[in-house]
Amino acid sequence: MGWVEDFRSNSVWATLDAARARLDELWSSGELPADDERVEMLRALLARVDGVRDSPDILITQRDLGALSNHLESLLAHLPNLQPIFSPFSGYDPVFDLIAKLVATWPPSGSASLRGLASHVAGVSSALTSTEARIASLAKVTDATEADLARFVSEQRETAERIVEAAETRVAEVDRNVTALATTAEMQKGRIDAAIASFQSEFTAGEARRDDAWGEHLAARQADVEAFMSRMRAYEEKSIKVLGAVGVNSTATDFGTYASEQRKSANRWRIAAAVVFVAAGAWFVWSSVFADAPEGTHVWESAVARLGVTAAVAGVGLYAARESTQHRAQERRAKQVQLVLTALEPFIANLGDDDQDRLRIAAAQAIFVLPGEPTDGSEPASVPGLLNLANSLVAKLPDRP
Numbered sequence: 073m074g075w076v077e078d079f080r081s082n083s084v085w086a087t088l089d090a091a092r093a094r095l096d097e098l099w100s101s102g103e104l105p106a107d108d109e110r111v112e113m114l115r116a117l118l119a120r121v122d123g124v125r126d127s128p129d130i131l132i133t134q135r136d137l138g139a140l141s142n143h144l145e146s147l148l149a150h151l152p153n154l155q156p157i158f159s160p161f162s163g164y165d166p167v168f169d170l171i172a173k174l175v176a177t178w179p180p181s182g183s184a185s186l187r188g189l190a191s192h193v194a195g196v197s198s199a200l201t202s203t204e205a206r207i208a209s210l211a212k213v214t215d216a217t218e219a220d221l222a223r224f225v226s227e228q229r230e231t232a233e234r235i236v237e238a239a240e241t242r243v244a245e246v247d248r249n250v251t252a253l254a255t256t257a258e259m260q261k262g263r264i265d266a267a268i269a270s271f272q273s274e275f276t277a278g279e280a281r282r283d284d285a286w287g288e289h290l291a292a293r294q295a296d297v298e299a300f301m302s303r304m305r306a307y308e309e310k311s312i313k314v315l316g317a318v319g320v321n322s323t324a325t326d327f328g329t330y331a332s333e334q335r336k337s338a339n340r341w342r343i344a345a346a347v348v349f350v351a352a353g354a355w356f357v358w359s360s361v362f363a364d365a366p367e368g369t370h371v372w373e374s375a376v377a378r379l380g381v382t383a384a385v386a387g388v389g390l391y392a393a394r395e396s397t398q399h400r401a402q403e404r405r406a407k408q409v410q411l412v413l414t415a416l417e418p419f420i421a422n423l424g425d426d427d428q429d430r431l432r433i434a435a436a437q438a439i440f441v442l443p444g445e446p447t448d449g450s451e452p453a454s455v456p457g458l459l460n461l462a463n464s465l466v467a468k469l470p471d472r473p
Contacts, residue, residue, distance in 0.1 A: 079128040084141040088125075091144050091151075092118050098152045110154050114147075114168065121175055131179050143171045324413035331406035334399045341396035348389035356382040409439050 098104040104111050147167050150156045157167045416435055420428045
Protein backbone atom coordinates (compact mmCIF):
# COMPACT_ATOMS: atom_id res chain seq x y z
CA MET A 73 0.00 0.00 0.00
CA GLY A 74 1.38 3.40 -1.05
CA TRP A 75 1.33 6.66 0.83
CA VAL A 76 -1.78 7.80 -1.08
CA GLU A 77 -3.77 4.81 0.16
CA ASP A 78 -2.40 5.36 3.68
CA PHE A 79 -3.48 9.00 3.45
CA ARG A 80 -7.04 8.24 2.32
CA SER A 81 -7.57 5.29 4.72
CA ASN A 82 -6.34 7.16 7.83
CA SER A 83 -8.78 7.04 10.75
CA VAL A 84 -8.72 10.83 11.03
CA TRP A 85 -11.40 11.09 8.29
CA ALA A 86 -13.83 8.97 10.33
CA THR A 87 -13.21 11.22 13.33
CA LEU A 88 -13.77 14.27 11.10
CA ASP A 89 -17.10 12.87 9.86
CA ALA A 90 -18.18 12.20 13.44
CA ALA A 91 -17.26 15.75 14.48
CA ARG A 92 -19.18 17.33 11.56
CA ALA A 93 -22.18 15.10 12.16
CA ARG A 94 -22.20 15.95 15.88
CA LEU A 95 -21.92 19.68 15.10
CA ASP A 96 -24.84 19.50 12.60
CA GLU A 97 -26.92 17.53 15.11
CA LEU A 98 -26.37 20.09 17.89
CA TRP A 99 -27.05 22.99 15.52
CA SER A 100 -30.26 21.41 14.21
CA SER A 101 -31.56 20.54 17.69
CA GLY A 102 -30.98 24.08 18.94
CA GLU A 103 -28.39 23.12 21.57
CA LEU A 104 -25.95 25.39 19.75
CA PRO A 105 -27.28 28.93 19.07
CA ALA A 106 -27.89 29.58 15.37
CA ASP A 107 -26.64 33.19 15.61
CA ASP A 108 -23.31 32.33 17.23
CA GLU A 109 -20.54 33.07 14.73
CA ARG A 110 -18.26 30.56 16.48
CA VAL A 111 -20.46 27.75 15.13
CA GLU A 112 -20.00 28.99 11.55
CA MET A 113 -16.26 29.38 12.10
CA LEU A 114 -16.03 25.81 13.35
CA ARG A 115 -18.14 24.46 10.47
CA ALA A 116 -16.00 26.33 7.94
CA LEU A 117 -12.75 25.02 9.49
CA LEU A 118 -13.98 21.42 9.44
CA ALA A 119 -15.12 21.87 5.81
CA ARG A 120 -11.61 23.18 4.96
CA VAL A 121 -10.08 20.06 6.51
CA ASP A 122 -12.53 17.81 4.67
CA GLY A 123 -11.46 19.37 1.33
CA VAL A 124 -8.01 17.82 1.73
CA ARG A 125 -9.38 14.28 2.04
CA ASP A 126 -9.43 13.62 -1.72
CA SER A 127 -6.27 15.62 -2.47
CA PRO A 128 -3.39 13.67 -0.90
CA ASP A 129 -0.20 15.67 -0.57
CA ILE A 130 3.21 14.26 0.26
CA LEU A 131 3.82 17.26 2.59
CA ILE A 132 0.89 16.26 4.80
CA THR A 133 2.50 13.49 6.87
CA GLN A 134 0.94 10.74 8.93
CA ARG A 135 2.18 12.60 12.02
CA ASP A 136 0.15 15.65 10.94
CA LEU A 137 -2.92 13.45 10.48
CA GLY A 138 -2.37 11.88 13.93
CA ALA A 139 -2.17 15.32 15.56
CA LEU A 140 -5.33 16.37 13.67
CA SER A 141 -7.11 13.22 14.93
CA ASN A 142 -6.19 14.07 18.54
CA HIS A 143 -7.49 17.64 18.13
CA LEU A 144 -10.75 16.39 16.59
CA GLU A 145 -11.27 13.92 19.45
CA SER A 146 -10.74 16.77 21.91
CA LEU A 147 -13.29 18.81 19.94
CA LEU A 148 -15.84 15.98 20.18
CA ALA A 149 -15.22 15.72 23.94
CA HIS A 150 -15.94 19.44 24.48
CA LEU A 151 -19.10 19.73 22.36
CA PRO A 152 -21.63 21.30 22.89
CA ASN A 153 -19.53 23.58 25.15
CA LEU A 154 -17.81 26.08 22.82
CA GLN A 155 -15.90 27.93 25.58
CA PRO A 156 -12.92 25.52 25.89
CA ILE A 157 -12.84 25.11 22.08
CA PHE A 158 -12.22 28.84 21.47
CA SER A 159 -10.53 29.81 24.78
CA PRO A 160 -7.39 28.54 26.57
CA PHE A 161 -8.23 25.57 28.78
CA SER A 162 -6.06 24.32 31.69
CA GLY A 163 -2.98 26.06 30.31
CA TYR A 164 -3.42 24.67 26.75
CA ASP A 165 -4.19 26.54 23.52
CA PRO A 166 -7.79 26.44 22.29
CA VAL A 167 -8.69 23.42 20.12
CA PHE A 168 -9.83 25.71 17.30
CA ASP A 169 -6.45 27.46 17.25
CA LEU A 170 -4.56 24.15 17.28
CA ILE A 171 -6.53 22.81 14.27
CA ALA A 172 -6.24 26.14 12.40
CA LYS A 173 -2.46 26.33 12.99
CA LEU A 174 -2.03 22.74 11.82
CA VAL A 175 -4.11 23.26 8.63
CA ALA A 176 -2.28 26.52 7.93
CA THR A 177 1.00 24.56 7.64
CA TRP A 178 -0.41 22.39 4.85
CA PRO A 179 0.35 23.40 1.25
CA PRO A 180 -2.45 25.43 -0.35
CA SER A 181 -4.61 23.66 -2.90
CA GLY A 182 -7.33 25.32 -4.98
CA SER A 183 -9.24 22.09 -5.55
CA ALA A 184 -9.10 21.21 -1.88
CA SER A 185 -10.42 24.66 -0.96
CA LEU A 186 -13.25 24.32 -3.50
CA ARG A 187 -14.16 20.89 -2.21
CA GLY A 188 -14.09 22.17 1.33
CA LEU A 189 -16.28 25.09 0.38
CA ALA A 190 -18.69 22.83 -1.48
CA SER A 191 -18.81 20.50 1.50
CA HIS A 192 -19.48 23.46 3.81
CA VAL A 193 -22.26 24.75 1.51
CA ALA A 194 -23.79 21.28 1.37
CA GLY A 195 -23.72 21.05 5.15
CA VAL A 196 -25.33 24.47 5.51
CA SER A 197 -27.99 23.55 2.95
CA SER A 198 -28.73 20.33 4.81
CA ALA A 199 -28.99 22.19 8.09
CA LEU A 200 -31.33 24.77 6.50
CA THR A 201 -33.53 21.99 5.13
CA SER A 202 -33.68 20.41 8.58
CA THR A 203 -34.52 23.78 10.09
CA GLU A 204 -37.33 24.39 7.59
CA ALA A 205 -38.80 21.00 8.45
CA ARG A 206 -38.66 21.85 12.15
CA ILE A 207 -40.33 25.22 11.49
CA ALA A 208 -43.16 23.52 9.55
CA SER A 209 -43.62 21.02 12.39
CA LEU A 210 -43.68 23.82 14.92
CA ALA A 211 -46.27 25.71 12.83
CA LYS A 212 -48.59 22.69 12.92
CA VAL A 213 -48.13 22.38 16.64
CA THR A 214 -48.82 26.14 17.02
CA ASP A 215 -52.09 25.89 15.03
CA ALA A 216 -53.27 23.00 17.17
CA THR A 217 -52.26 24.88 20.31
CA GLU A 218 -54.20 27.98 19.21
CA ALA A 219 -57.38 25.91 18.74
CA ASP A 220 -56.94 24.28 22.14
CA LEU A 221 -56.28 27.68 23.67
CA ALA A 222 -59.46 29.13 22.16
CA ARG A 223 -61.51 26.26 23.57
CA PHE A 224 -59.83 26.65 26.95
CA VAL A 225 -60.51 30.42 27.03
CA SER A 226 -64.18 29.87 26.18
CA GLU A 227 -64.57 27.24 28.89
CA GLN A 228 -62.76 29.39 31.43
CA ARG A 229 -64.93 32.40 30.55
CA GLU A 230 -68.12 30.41 31.19
CA THR A 231 -66.69 29.07 34.44
CA ALA A 232 -65.68 32.58 35.52
CA GLU A 233 -69.17 33.91 34.85
CA ARG A 234 -70.68 31.20 37.01
CA ILE A 235 -68.15 31.90 39.77
CA VAL A 236 -68.90 35.65 39.63
CA GLU A 237 -72.65 35.05 39.96
CA ALA A 238 -72.08 32.77 42.94
CA ALA A 239 -69.69 35.31 44.44
CA GLU A 240 -72.20 38.13 44.11
CA THR A 241 -74.80 36.04 45.92
CA ARG A 242 -72.26 35.21 48.61
CA VAL A 243 -71.24 38.88 48.97
CA ALA A 244 -74.85 39.91 49.54
CA GLU A 245 -75.14 37.28 52.25
CA VAL A 246 -71.88 38.43 53.80
CA ASP A 247 -73.11 42.05 53.82
CA ARG A 248 -76.12 41.01 55.83
CA ASN A 249 -73.92 39.05 58.25
CA VAL A 250 -71.50 41.99 58.57
CA THR A 251 -74.35 44.33 59.51
CA ALA A 252 -75.50 41.93 62.21
CA LEU A 253 -71.93 41.46 63.44
CA ALA A 254 -71.37 45.24 63.59
CA THR A 255 -74.39 45.61 65.87
CA THR A 256 -73.15 42.78 68.08
CA ALA A 257 -69.63 44.25 68.11
CA GLU A 258 -70.89 47.60 69.39
CA MET A 259 -72.63 45.85 72.24
CA GLN A 260 -69.57 43.78 73.08
CA LYS A 261 -67.35 46.87 72.87
CA GLY A 262 -69.31 48.56 75.63
CA ARG A 263 -69.00 45.52 77.89
CA ILE A 264 -65.29 45.17 77.12
CA ASP A 265 -64.60 48.84 77.92
CA ALA A 266 -66.27 48.42 81.31
CA ALA A 267 -64.31 45.23 82.00
CA ILE A 268 -61.04 46.91 80.98
CA ALA A 269 -61.64 49.85 83.31
CA SER A 270 -62.35 47.49 86.20
CA PHE A 271 -59.30 45.34 85.41
CA GLN A 272 -57.06 48.41 85.11
CA SER A 273 -58.05 49.58 88.57
CA GLU A 274 -57.43 46.13 90.07
CA PHE A 275 -54.13 45.78 88.19
CA THR A 276 -52.84 49.15 89.45
CA ALA A 277 -53.60 48.21 93.07
CA GLY A 278 -52.07 44.75 92.62
CA GLU A 279 -48.96 46.22 90.96
CA ALA A 280 -48.40 48.50 93.96
CA ARG A 281 -48.69 45.52 96.32
CA ARG A 282 -46.30 43.45 94.17
CA ASP A 283 -43.78 46.31 94.07
CA ASP A 284 -43.79 46.55 97.87
CA ALA A 285 -43.48 42.78 98.28
CA TRP A 286 -40.69 42.62 95.71
CA GLY A 287 -38.78 45.43 97.44
CA GLU A 288 -38.98 43.60 100.75
CA HIS A 289 -37.97 40.33 99.11
CA LEU A 290 -35.07 41.99 97.29
CA ALA A 291 -33.80 43.62 100.49
CA ALA A 292 -33.96 40.28 102.31
CA ARG A 293 -32.12 38.51 99.47
CA GLN A 294 -29.51 41.30 99.38
CA ALA A 295 -28.83 40.78 103.07
CA ASP A 296 -28.57 37.02 102.47
CA VAL A 297 -26.13 37.62 99.61
CA GLU A 298 -23.95 39.89 101.72
CA ALA A 299 -23.91 37.32 104.55
CA PHE A 300 -23.10 34.59 102.03
CA MET A 301 -20.27 36.63 100.50
CA SER A 302 -18.89 37.29 103.97
CA ARG A 303 -18.86 33.55 104.69
CA MET A 304 -17.27 32.89 101.29
CA ARG A 305 -14.47 35.39 102.03
CA ALA A 306 -13.87 33.70 105.38
CA TYR A 307 -13.83 30.30 103.63
CA GLU A 308 -11.44 31.69 101.06
CA GLU A 309 -9.02 32.84 103.73
CA LYS A 310 -9.24 29.47 105.46
CA SER A 311 -8.78 27.67 102.12
CA ILE A 312 -5.66 29.72 101.41
CA LYS A 313 -4.25 28.76 104.80
CA VAL A 314 -5.16 25.10 104.28
CA LEU A 315 -3.59 25.16 100.81
CA GLY A 316 -0.40 26.66 102.25
CA ALA A 317 -0.32 24.04 105.00
CA VAL A 318 -0.84 21.26 102.45
CA GLY A 319 1.99 22.62 100.33
CA VAL A 320 4.32 22.86 103.35
CA ASN A 321 3.40 19.33 104.48
CA SER A 322 4.00 18.04 100.96
CA THR A 323 7.44 19.67 100.93
CA ALA A 324 8.15 18.25 104.40
CA THR A 325 7.16 14.79 103.14
CA ASP A 326 9.59 15.16 100.23
CA PHE A 327 12.40 16.05 102.67
CA GLY A 328 11.42 13.01 104.78
CA THR A 329 11.65 10.79 101.68
CA TYR A 330 15.03 12.30 100.84
CA ALA A 331 16.23 11.68 104.42
CA SER A 332 15.13 8.03 104.18
CA GLU A 333 17.06 7.61 100.93
CA GLN A 334 20.16 9.20 102.46
CA ARG A 335 19.89 6.89 105.50
CA LYS A 336 19.78 3.84 103.22
CA SER A 337 22.79 5.10 101.28
CA ALA A 338 24.71 5.81 104.50
CA ASN A 339 23.98 2.28 105.77
CA ARG A 340 25.18 0.74 102.53
CA TRP A 341 28.41 2.74 102.58
CA ARG A 342 28.89 1.91 106.27
CA ILE A 343 28.50 -1.82 105.62
CA ALA A 344 30.92 -1.55 102.69
CA ALA A 345 33.47 0.26 104.90
CA ALA A 346 33.13 -2.37 107.64
CA VAL A 347 33.59 -5.22 105.14
CA VAL A 348 36.65 -3.54 103.61
CA PHE A 349 38.23 -2.86 107.04
CA VAL A 350 37.62 -6.47 108.12
CA ALA A 351 39.14 -7.71 104.87
CA ALA A 352 42.18 -5.47 105.34
CA GLY A 353 42.68 -6.67 108.94
CA ALA A 354 42.21 -10.31 107.99
CA TRP A 355 44.74 -9.95 105.19
CA PHE A 356 47.27 -8.29 107.45
CA VAL A 357 46.87 -10.98 110.16
CA TRP A 358 47.01 -13.85 107.70
CA SER A 359 49.99 -12.48 105.83
CA SER A 360 51.82 -11.79 109.10
CA VAL A 361 51.14 -15.13 110.83
CA PHE A 362 50.56 -17.77 108.20
CA ALA A 363 52.20 -16.55 105.03
CA ASP A 364 55.93 -17.22 104.55
CA ALA A 365 58.17 -14.58 103.07
CA PRO A 366 59.63 -15.44 99.63
CA GLU A 367 63.11 -16.85 99.64
CA GLY A 368 65.85 -14.31 99.26
CA THR A 369 63.83 -11.41 100.73
CA HIS A 370 64.33 -9.65 104.01
CA VAL A 371 61.69 -9.55 106.70
CA TRP A 372 61.33 -5.80 106.45
CA GLU A 373 60.65 -6.07 102.69
CA SER A 374 57.83 -8.56 103.34
CA ALA A 375 56.44 -6.32 106.10
CA VAL A 376 56.43 -3.29 103.81
CA ALA A 377 54.59 -5.26 101.12
CA ARG A 378 51.96 -6.45 103.61
CA LEU A 379 51.51 -2.96 105.01
CA GLY A 380 51.17 -1.51 101.48
CA VAL A 381 48.40 -3.93 100.50
CA THR A 382 46.67 -3.38 103.85
CA ALA A 383 46.93 0.42 103.48
CA ALA A 384 45.46 0.27 99.95
CA VAL A 385 42.49 -1.82 101.10
CA ALA A 386 42.08 0.39 104.18
CA GLY A 387 42.02 3.45 101.87
CA VAL A 388 38.98 2.02 100.09
CA GLY A 389 37.36 1.50 103.48
CA LEU A 390 38.15 5.09 104.49
CA TYR A 391 36.51 6.36 101.28
CA ALA A 392 33.40 4.26 101.99
CA ALA A 393 33.35 5.54 105.59
CA ARG A 394 33.62 9.13 104.40
CA GLU A 395 30.72 8.64 101.93
CA SER A 396 28.64 7.10 104.73
CA THR A 397 29.38 10.15 106.91
CA GLN A 398 28.33 12.52 104.12
CA HIS A 399 25.05 10.69 103.51
CA ARG A 400 24.38 10.61 107.26
CA ALA A 401 24.92 14.38 107.46
CA GLN A 402 22.48 14.87 104.58
CA GLU A 403 19.97 12.64 106.36
CA ARG A 404 20.19 14.66 109.59
CA ARG A 405 19.79 17.96 107.74
CA ALA A 406 16.77 16.68 105.75
CA LYS A 407 15.18 15.45 108.98
CA GLN A 408 15.71 18.84 110.62
CA VAL A 409 14.20 20.63 107.60
CA GLN A 410 11.23 18.23 107.69
CA LEU A 411 10.77 18.98 111.40
CA VAL A 412 10.86 22.76 110.84
CA LEU A 413 8.43 22.60 107.89
CA THR A 414 6.02 20.32 109.75
CA ALA A 415 6.02 22.45 112.92
CA LEU A 416 6.14 25.87 111.23
CA GLU A 417 2.47 26.50 110.41
CA PRO A 418 0.97 25.09 113.64
CA PHE A 419 3.50 27.09 115.71
CA ILE A 420 2.80 30.41 113.99
CA ALA A 421 -0.96 29.98 113.56
CA ASN A 422 -1.78 32.19 116.56
CA LEU A 423 0.80 34.90 115.79
CA GLY A 424 0.16 38.17 114.00
CA ASP A 425 0.48 38.40 110.21
CA ASP A 426 3.75 40.33 110.38
CA ASP A 427 5.32 37.81 112.75
CA GLN A 428 4.11 34.94 110.58
CA ASP A 429 5.61 36.48 107.43
CA ARG A 430 8.89 37.23 109.21
CA LEU A 431 9.20 33.67 110.51
CA ARG A 432 8.35 32.21 107.11
CA ILE A 433 11.07 34.34 105.50
CA ALA A 434 13.56 33.25 108.20
CA ALA A 435 12.60 29.60 107.59
CA ALA A 436 13.06 29.95 103.84
CA GLN A 437 16.47 31.58 104.30
CA ALA A 438 17.61 28.91 106.76
CA ILE A 439 16.46 26.09 104.45
CA PHE A 440 17.25 27.27 100.95
CA VAL A 441 20.09 29.82 101.35
CA LEU A 442 22.84 27.27 101.97
CA PRO A 443 26.61 27.88 102.29
CA GLY A 444 29.20 25.69 100.58
CA GLU A 445 29.26 22.03 101.57
CA PRO A 446 32.04 21.11 104.05
CA THR A 447 34.84 18.82 102.92
CA ASP A 448 35.86 17.35 106.28
CA GLY A 449 32.64 15.38 106.89
CA SER A 450 31.34 17.79 109.54
CA GLU A 451 27.78 19.14 109.81
CA PRO A 452 26.68 21.76 107.22
CA ALA A 453 26.71 25.30 108.51
CA SER A 454 22.94 25.65 107.97
CA VAL A 455 22.10 23.20 110.79
CA PRO A 456 22.71 25.80 113.58
CA GLY A 457 20.50 28.16 111.58
CA LEU A 458 17.71 25.59 111.62
CA LEU A 459 18.17 25.04 115.36
CA ASN A 460 18.07 28.79 115.98
CA LEU A 461 14.91 29.01 113.88
CA ALA A 462 13.29 26.26 115.96
CA ASN A 463 14.25 28.08 119.16
CA SER A 464 12.80 31.34 117.82
CA LEU A 465 9.57 29.53 116.94
CA VAL A 466 9.26 28.27 120.51
CA ALA A 467 10.01 31.73 121.87
CA LYS A 468 7.23 33.23 119.74
CA LEU A 469 4.58 30.92 121.16
CA PRO A 470 2.02 32.73 123.34
CA ASP A 471 1.94 31.77 126.97
CA ARG A 472 -0.79 29.30 127.90
CA PRO A 473 -3.31 30.59 130.47
